[in-house]
Amino acid sequence: MNKKLIMGLPALLMLLFIGCEKKYQSPAHYENDLFSDEHQEGKAYIMNEDECFEGSELVIASSSVKLADSSKGRGKSFFLYKVGSGKVLKTVRDSTVETPMLFLSPYKLKLKNNDSMYVYLKKLEGYRLIARDRNLKYQWLKGASVYPVKKK
Template sequence: MKISINNTIFRNILPVVIALLCIRCEKEYRRPDHYKVDLFADERQQGKAYVMNRNECFDTSDMVISASDVKLTDSSKGRGKPVYIYKLNNGELLKTTRDSVVEYPLQFLSPQKLKLRKDSVYVYLKKLEGYRFLAKEKDLKYQWLKGAPVYPVQKDK
């Protein structure tokens, strides 16, 4: 008699216990925020854009040129990060740390599209990092200074 009672308890209670354990595990698995892993957290910084002022841009850049003829010559959007290539036909060299003579036309790379104006602007450049195949093909040596906006040239008062 004892054996049949124990068998009926195992037959009735054991499936219920297993079902409860499965339901408990399934509910925990359904919470995606619990298992969420952001693989691109360092690349996606929403609301944390830093814009440099004129003095910071001038101090941190390798080359500063005052130019009025800056044109977009090429761009690549779609796969990977967007790339924009700009061309300077002439300009006034204000600062340089690498080259004492600048040969025009000068091309430079920018990871963002620049809001260029009709009048003269300051072009803040630094040494090109990465993009070695593109640099070789397009003869690029400089890139736009990250965090630098397009500032118009101010006339001396």
């Protein structure tokens, strides 16, 4: 009888421990979202004109911005825009900016024909191969929208 008890007791204890639910192993049970009121899925934050100007390294007012090339349909989409001429309103890196110049945008900009617009740019991050090939230095500021130049 002692042999059966000694052999059966570990098996019984194993079944008992396997059957117990451990709540601490499920992190979703203890999850508390501290920023639940700030989640807005599907809505991108769009900066206003002042935020765009402050966040940019180069701001140009131009009426000659055109789509030069795109990679749509060939991997990760990006668009190359050409600024023919314009007035430099702010620069952080370069004292002079040569035009015409190209800049990269990860998304297609809504350009209006023959309207002057502000071009908000920052230093190009990534895209090393195309930057060397096309002499790119700048990319469109993320979160910036296309704002028309205000007539004074």
